[in-house]
Amino acid sequence: MAIEHVAVRKLSEQYSAIRSLSEKLALKLQSEDTIIQAMPDVSPPKWHLAHTTWFFERFILREKDESYVPYNPQFDYLFNSYYEKIGSYHPRHSRGVLSRPSMEEVYAYRQHVNDAILHLLDQYHDQPPQEIYDLIEIGLQHEQQHQELLLTDVKYNFSCNPLLPKFAETNSAKRSPLKTETAFIDIEGGLVEIGFEGPGFSFDNERPRHKVYLEPYRLASHPVTNGEYIAFIEAGGYDQPEHWLSDGWATVKKEKWKHPLYWRKTEDGWYTFTLTGEKKLNLDEPVCHVSFYEADAFARWSGKRLPTEAEWEHACERLDHAGNFVENEVYHPTAEEEQTHSSIKKAYGDVWEWTSSPYTSYPRSQPLEGALGEYNAKFMCNQIVLRGGSCATSKTHIRPAYRNFFQADKRWQFSGLRLAEDKA
Incomplete structure (x- = not known):
């Protein structure tokens, strides 16, 4: 995972672009949508937003930045997914009972961690030590995995609602389909x-x-x-x-x-x-x-x-x-x-x-x-x-x-x- 090959643009720009997509997706939801967990396999959108933030906080800021002050120490339990070596965590099947923290606080948590990560990168002029770079990169890949999970989980949650809500308006394909037979x-x-x-x-x-x-x-x-x-x-x-x-x-x-x-x-x-x-x-x-x-x-x-x-x-x-x-x-x-x-x-x-x-x-x-x-x-x-x-x-x-x-x-x-x- 060599820096010079991976970064097409500055790492701080990649970080902001990928993290902002999570919020762009979540902003299509009503507040009431963000807490639902219709089956144990899915997680509420609010949990996805918080857990991906916890990942950066727990594996980078708390380990590599001595000046970092955690946003809320209780989040280390609430938003750990399954990392036994780190400690205990809130049960997966009960993520939908977490009415608190509010979405407003989750967004504040994301901003707190984003500011700290970007400050860390600024200290290194966007060229941090390889270990920190690799951790940020896996954190961004992890965020993209959860962006996909957010969509699949919202779809399942919405399918359980008799009103069959829409997550987004139809964005039709721009080209006509080709009627090609399978060979x-x-x-x-x-x-x-x-x-x-x-x-x-x-x-x-x-x-x-x-x-x-x-x-x-x-x-x-x-x-x-x-x-x-x-x-x-x-x-x-x-x-x-x-x-x-x-x-x-x-x-x-x-x-x-x-x-x-x-x-x-x-x-x-x-x-x-x-x-x-x-x-x-x-x-x-x-x-x-x-x-x-x-x-x-x-x-x-x-x-x-x-x-x-x-x-x-x-x-x-x-x-x-x-x-x-x-x-x-x-x-x-x-x-x-x-x-x-x-x-x-x-x-x-x-x-x-x-x-x-x-x-x-x-x-x-x-x-x-x-x-x-x-x-x-x-x-x-x-x-x-x-x-x-x-x-x-x-x-x-x-x-x-x-x-x-x-x-x-x-x-x-x-x-x-x-x-x-x-x-x-």
């Missing part, structure tokens, strides 16, 4: 390398770059669409156990799943809830809000499979990062196709793509030292890797080696799928 692209495989290498930021779970042997395979040119997924539903896919993993079938029966999250069937056809309100389902958009179980079942029903994460990265690592990201302010996967010459389309943005790979460490991988070692490594159990980013991801946050991960039953994220198959 399967031949990829030779062989002994390849995956993982992050070179200048720039990466999380510890993306390193080191290492060799993997891949049999020849074929990867779909496009993510699976809503129309393709409806064919699975109408063929009785949710009622046929032969397509499902055992745990997946048990989950389908327990949860009574019949379609992706946020879908609703009416006499007029399918509708879906979005961050810009409920709308008629566009059959050409990538299907999203499906679990790994659903993605895997669809692939089996189709006579295909999900790609491994190594296959996905090998096929997509040299592609343009053009796509539908949070900067587009659409907040929903679109049918429009980026104008690239690649045969593999929409790999980045729109929807995270489930792979078949369990989330485990790479060979010779080393977690970060200290409490930050808990950032990724402690979750390497019972989770599945997703790749590519979504419409809620920042374009500056994603990269080919980026590994997202969730449990197999989770579907409140913008998660979709792309099919693969063995090459004959």
Whole structure:
């Protein structure tokens, strides 16, 4: 993580720009919206704003700035997420009971920490020691992760309200969708390398770059669409156990799943809830809000499979990062196709793509030292890797080696799928 390669602009400017996006998103909400936690997996927007601030305060200011005075020492308990090495923390499932501090105080907390960080950078003329630079950079990457979580969590919270509130007004795609049929692209495989290498930021779970042997395979040119997924539903896919993993079938029966999250069937056809309100389902958009179980079942029903994460990265690592990201302010996967010459389309943005790979460490991988070692490594159990980013991801946050991960039953994220198959 060398400074001269990472900073396109001054670190203080990067800090202010990324931090301000969180507030820009939150300002679209009413005060009453900011405390809701409709299920344990989501967090209230107010908590996201405070926790990302706590991260800078706890790991940088309290450790590296002797002159820093904490805004409120009790926040060290309230807004620690899961760092056991630091100390105890407020239970995740109870974040929605925190009516205090108020949003006004949370914004004051953010300003207090922002002022202290910018003052620290000013002391070093925007060129702090490498250790402080690296901590600020991981804090900014962490903030971008929570910006995406803020959007997915707000969407789930709003979907539980019979009024189906809008987070934002519709920002329609500027280009007409291209009606391109899905094709399967031949990829030779062989002994390849995956993982992050070179200048720039990466999380510890993306390193080191290492060799993997891949049999020849074929990867779909496009993510699976809503129309393709409806064919699975109408063929009785949710009622046929032969397509499902055992745990997946048990989950389908327990949860009574019949379609992706946020879908609703009416006499007029399918509708879906979005961050810009409920709308008629566009059959050409990538299907999203499906679990790994659903993605895997669809692939089996189709006579295909999900790609491994190594296959996905090998096929997509040299592609343009053009796509539908949070900067587009659409907040929903679109049918429009980026104008690239690649045969593999929409790999980045729109929807995270489930792979078949369990989330485990790479060979010779080393977690970060200290409490930050808990950032990724402690979750390497019972989770599945997703790749590519979504419409809620920042374009500056994603990269080919980026590994997202969730449990197999989770579907409140913008998660979709792309099919693969063995090459004959």
